[in-house]
Amino acid sequence: MPEPATPLLRPPRHRVDPRARRWWTLQALLTLSGPMLLIALVMAVLSILFFPGALPWLGPLLLVVLVVPAVGYLLVMPRWRYAVHAWELGGRAVYAAGGWFWQKRRIAPLSRVQTVDTVRGPLQRRYGLATVTVTTASTAGDIKIAGLSDADAEELSRRIGEAAQDVPGDAA
């Protein structure tokens, strides 16, 4: 590098609530892993009941195609996400990191903030979590911070709202 110092983007300061891991696990179980395991179970049972001859090849196939990916997703995704997801409210901008396999870090200036939404889904409510969505005039600039604790979410949306009012806006 020709410059003496290369600026690097550091991760946002604050992690999301640790309970988010449980929420993501439950979510994975309901949407992807659960159905996959259920299908594997049903197929295995059907095979044992009606086609015992198919088990020697169907068993390993189910294991590789359904069971291992389902369990892997269930175990890996929430931890990975928790390691990645983070947020920070700076003096001029909101900064959030998200994703797990494909990761995104997004920075949006407070002067462009249009609305701040706090959403609590049925699963999130169980764990006392919330998702804060900060919208800007561009859909590619909307920031979503998932897995905050209720108190953090309230505090954050209040502070973003205040900060956005302080900074002279050009959101329109």
Next chain:
Amino acid sequence: MSAPRDPGTPGLAPTASGTSPTAHPDAPPSAPATAPPTSTAPWRRLDPRTLLVHCGWMGAPLASLALTALATGGRITTGAWITLAAIAASFAVVTTLGLIRWARTEFRVTADTLEVRSGLLNRRLRSVPLRRIRTVDLTASPLHRLLGVTVLRAGTAGSGDGGSELSLEALTVAEADRLRAELLARAEAEGAADDPVVARISWRWLRYAPLTFWVVGGVFVVAGSVYRALDGMGIEPWKLGFVQRAFAEFGASALWLTVPAALLVVLALGSVGAIALYVENWWHYSLEWTDARSLRVRRGLFTTRSVTIEGTRLRGVLLREPLLLRAGGGALVRAVAGGLGNREENRKRSGLLPPAPRTEALRVASGALRAAFPEAEPLTGHPRAALRRRRTRGLLFVVVPGAAVLAGLGVAFTPVLLHCAWIYAAVTTPVVWWLARDAYRSLGHGIRGAYLVARSGTFSRDTLALQRSAIAAWTFSTSPFTRRSGLVTLTAAVAAGEDGYRVRDLAAEAAPGFAAAVTPGLLDEFLVHRQG
């Protein structure tokens, strides 16, 4: 949004529909010099010919019915009677609904808002501040033109949810032109540009029309639609005598001659179609600054289109060079502007220049930016890892799957396919290599004055010049593969055009510095300086 105003207040001057007389050369001299109170602007109605336009949908079923009648020798079957009855019933319903809608829809322009109220039971008043109107688009389908009316759409700033558009269907052409002037009166001229006309159509550009990928695809799409239309009329093309005869002869004669001949016919048809589309889309094309601050594109043969973009909403320009067009030395230009509607509408309305010579495209891009299109100086290249990434992707998604499928089938059925597999691999690998190289050479980014410049793509090499001040957010995206090879894709969010514009596969250590340089001050608090 705003409180409903009393519509019954008598207007001061019935013909002075707008309230900014300076914008109205045709406003009567008796109009007061200062803007009158906003509530006095009279409510206006849409043109009653709208009702006729709404009957336009009957054309297709009626024509299809007539054709069926012709095909069956004038005998109208029971099914046809039922269809006819259904059409009549729908006509009654649609016309009644249209009449109600027409009678209950009113609009007016006050000093600072456009207000539209509509609805039978739920009276709805929508008012849009004039300063938020970004574009005014007049579109007339052939039917509209026949009746001398046009649809006016006013696009506003919004979160890209598509709900931020007011459309008035339909107004007489004169009325629409007047209303457009009123709506854009905010962008009043501060002095005319040196040469308001940026470009006009030159029919020598027609040679670029067939240089698109859709030449061949278009033929098949049209053939499919014709087949479906015939099928809908109860005619089965495969049962017609001459089709069967032609097909039998085609199969029987020398294939080495007929297959290329058929391909040539498809190409010729496709080219004719492409030229016809070019003519229909770009007839009477002109691009001009109507005043110091509004850029207007007018074009169209049957469907005329006139898109006006307020200069301050024009956030940048995109120079597109699809592969074939690039090989022919051509390019086309699109606007990156706010308020042009959703993605699909944006694609239709953002065209500033049809496929044309590259020098012309650069000239038009510069004319739209009113600054030299920042392309001359070489851009900063991207790391070699980006080239490897493109090669790997090509091999993984093109060469390997094709060869594997062919080889698998070969092992299962016939050894001929095994040879096809290695021939496929041997042919596609160099092609993929070349395309990857080309894509890599396209990659580049830089800062040129007030603009961020980014280029990428091989099938369509896109060079983007985007106002730095328009960037609303930055996104750094990575996957495990790019993280390992030290790359990152940077997305600049703007409230215009396609919302997000990407700078692909930058060096990971250069990206934050670049983003920070493009929008000074925004990223600083999140950066750490590593001694390098």
